[in-house]
Amino acid sequence: MHRSSLLLLLITALVALVGARPASQSLTPTPPQVYETTDKIPLPNVGNLQVHDPNVVYWDDHYYLFKGGWHIPYYKASNMSGPWTQVGTVFDVESVIHQGNRSRPWAPTTIERNGTFYCFYTLSTHGSRNSAIGVATSSKLDGSPWTDHGALIRTGQGNGSDVWPFTISNAIDASFIRDNATGKAYLNYGSYWQDIWQVPLSDDWLSIETPAKPDAVQLSFIPHETFRPEEGSWMSYHDGYYYVWFSHGKCCSFDVRGFPARGDEYNIRVGRSRAVRGPFVDRDGKLLLDGGGTIVYASNHGAVYAPGGLGVMPGNSSTPDILYYHYLNTSIGFADEQAQLGYNYLKYDNGWPVVLDGIDIKSSAAIISRSPGWWSLMILSVA
Numbered sequence: 001m002h003r004s005s006l007l008l009l010l011i012t013a014l015v016a017l018v019g020a021r022p023a024s025q026s027l028t029p030t031p032p033q034v035y036e037t038t039d040k041i042p043l044p045n046v047g048n049l050q051v052h053d054p055n056v057v058y059w060d061d062h063y064y065l066f067k068g069g070w071h072i073p074y075y076k077a078s079n080m081s082g083p084w085t086q087v088g089t090v091f092d093v094e095s096v097i098h099q100g101n102r103s104r105p106w107a108p109t110t111i112e113r114n115g116t117f118y119c120f121y122t123l124s125t126h127g128s129r130n131s132a133i134g135v136a137t138s139s140k141l142d143g144s145p146w147t148d149h150g151a152l153i154r155t156g157q158g159n160g161s162d163v164w165p166f167t168i169s170n171a172i173d174a175s176f177i178r179d180n181a182t183g184k185a186y187l188n189y190g191s192y193w194q195d196i197w198q199v200p201l202s203d204d205w206l207s208i209e210t211p212a213k214p215d216a217v218q219l220s221f222i223p224h225e226t227f228r229p230e231e232g233s234w235m236s237y238h239d240g241y242y243y244v245w246f247s248h249g250k251c252c253s254f255d256v257r258g259f260p261a262r263g264d265e266y267n268i269r270v271g272r273s274r275a276v277r278g279p280f281v282d283r284d285g286k287l288l289l290d291g292g293g294t295i296v297y298a299s300n301h302g303a304v305y306a307p308g309g310l311g312v313m314p315g316n317s318s319t320p321d322i323l324y325y326h327y328l329n330t331s332i333g334f335a336d337e338q339a340q341l342g343y344n345y346l347k348y349d350n351g352w353p354v355v356l357d358g359i360d361i362k363s364s365a366a367i368i369s370r371s372p373g374w375w376s377l378m379i380l381s382v383a
């Protein structure tokens with residue numbers, strides 16, 4: 001190859017590399033001591049919906065999004081970027097559980113089994129361990145009211161809250177997983193206090209198995225600290241691994257006059273295990289029970305702040321898994337109700353989930369594999 005065409009190739013490669021980065025000069029100037037300006041984490045695909053702790057289910061060619069709020073509102077769209085239209089609410093009356101604000105459950109997680117939808121929801125109040133996780137079911141996603149089956153677990157007060165580990169944990173932020181070999185179902189939950197836990201569900205998924213002596217395991221914990229900001233767990237399964245995801249850091253109530261130290265705001269972390277019950281380790285081999293957790297998504301570009309409250313929608317042969325979450329857009333605002341829906345496709349690098357840049361699955365996969373190492377190798381071999 002001619003020296004000139006080699007030079008041209010080199011320039012093309014450099015342009016491609018630079019071109020792969022979003023233009024940072026178009027962003028609002030932000031104080032770097034507060035907002036992370038890194039471009040190593042890609043921007044989200046904008047979901048065009050204000051939501052805290054989103055939960056998305058793909059069903060009958062549509063996305064259904066559930067969120068905490070008055071009677072648990074839910075929405076429908078044919079694209080993750082919207083437009084979303086509200087279908088209705090899970091409840092038409094207060095939850096039967098006497099805990100927290102009975103009209104305003106938090107952090108729903110909805111699962112479908114054989115035509116029945118199970119919505120696991122939380123009742124609690126901020127800064128309190130007086131909490132409960134309940135479940136409601138429906139065979140329709142058309143706005144008609146669901147059947148409320150009441151509490152599966154309670155902490156702080158109420159029936160069953162005197163049973164370990166409900167004596168030390170916080171019954172919020174339910175997530176769900178089935179053992180891929182046996183189909184057995186588990187409920188994951190927890191937050192600050194003693195972080196994330198898992199209990200087996202009974203076969204009807206409406207109660208936990210053996211409530212007087214639950215076979216509970218702790219999934220994540222930060223020892224040697226009194227402040228343990230891990231919550232909002234999710235569990236996904238991909239190619240032989242179970243992944244525990246959670247949000248780490250300060251979630252809400254940001255005040256423009258007093259942000260937490262950079263990096264102490266919400267970010268999305270993961271650990272994995274071959275067994276649904278763990279133990280889970282992060283990419284560095286650190287146990288999640290020892291404070292481990294690999295950051296998969298965090299504040300970026302000075303534009304995205306405190307992403308968390310995530311879920312993972314399983315993909316198929318043509319569509320990758322989708323990581324979705326809420327985040328604050330620094331040019332929109334920091335109030336909790338201004339949180340935005342964001343999402344990214346995932347790829348797996350040696351079995352570790354990595355977020356992809358962009359909405360086009362094929363070109364985003366190309367961008368992420370375009371590392372400087374790859375180009376220098378190619379130029380070397382051409383030379």
Ligand SMILES: *[C@@H]1O[C@H](CO)[C@@H](O)[C@H](O)[C@H]1NC(C)=O
Nearest residue numbers: 078079080081082083359360
């Ligand atoms: C979803 O919406 C985005 C943004 O409007 C668009 O680029 C994309 O092609 C849409 N995807 C599908 C599957 O319609």
Ligand SMILES: *[C@@H]1O[C@H](CO)[C@@H](O)[C@H](O)[C@H]1NC(C)=O
Nearest residue numbers: 069070071100101102103104
């Ligand atoms: C419960 O939440 C609803 C909706 O946010 C609110 O209107 C109501 O005042 C709350 N009730 C109590 C007792 O806090």
Ligand SMILES: *[C@@H]1O[C@H](CO)[C@@H](O)[C@H](O)[C@H]1NC(C)=O
Nearest residue numbers: 113114115116139183203204
């Ligand atoms: C699924 O639901 C149908 C209709 O309700 C029922 O006949 C069938 O037994 C169910 N299958 C399983 C595996 O539960």
Ligand SMILES: *[C@@H]1O[C@H](CO)[C@@H](O)[C@H](O)[C@H]1NC(C)=O
Nearest residue numbers: 152159160207208210211212
């Ligand atoms: C308390 O919980 C146990 C176990 O789930 C259940 O059998 C019992 O009926 C509950 N008692 C009340 C008063 O709800």
Ligand SMILES: *[C@@H]1O[C@H](CO)[C@@H](O)[C@H](O)[C@H]1NC(C)=O
Nearest residue numbers: 178179180181182183237239
């Ligand atoms: C096991 O995982 C595969 C692939 O995700 C899925 O198709 C299958 O339904 C799973 N089996 C159970 C019992 O969950």
Ligand SMILES: *[C@@H]1O[C@H](CO)[C@@H](O)[C@H](O)[C@H]1NC(C)=O
Nearest residue numbers: 058061314315316317318319
């Ligand atoms: C895979 O899922 C997407 C939605 O995420 C859907 O449009 C597509 O039809 C599915 N493909 C297959 C092969 O099931």
Ligand SMILES: *[C@@H]1O[C@H](CO)[C@@H](O)[C@H](O)[C@H]1NC(C)=O
Nearest residue numbers: 043044046303304329331332
């Ligand atoms: C943030 O909001 C601004 C103004 O509405 C918009 O131009 C930008 O695309 C948004 N960015 C993200 C990542 O949401």
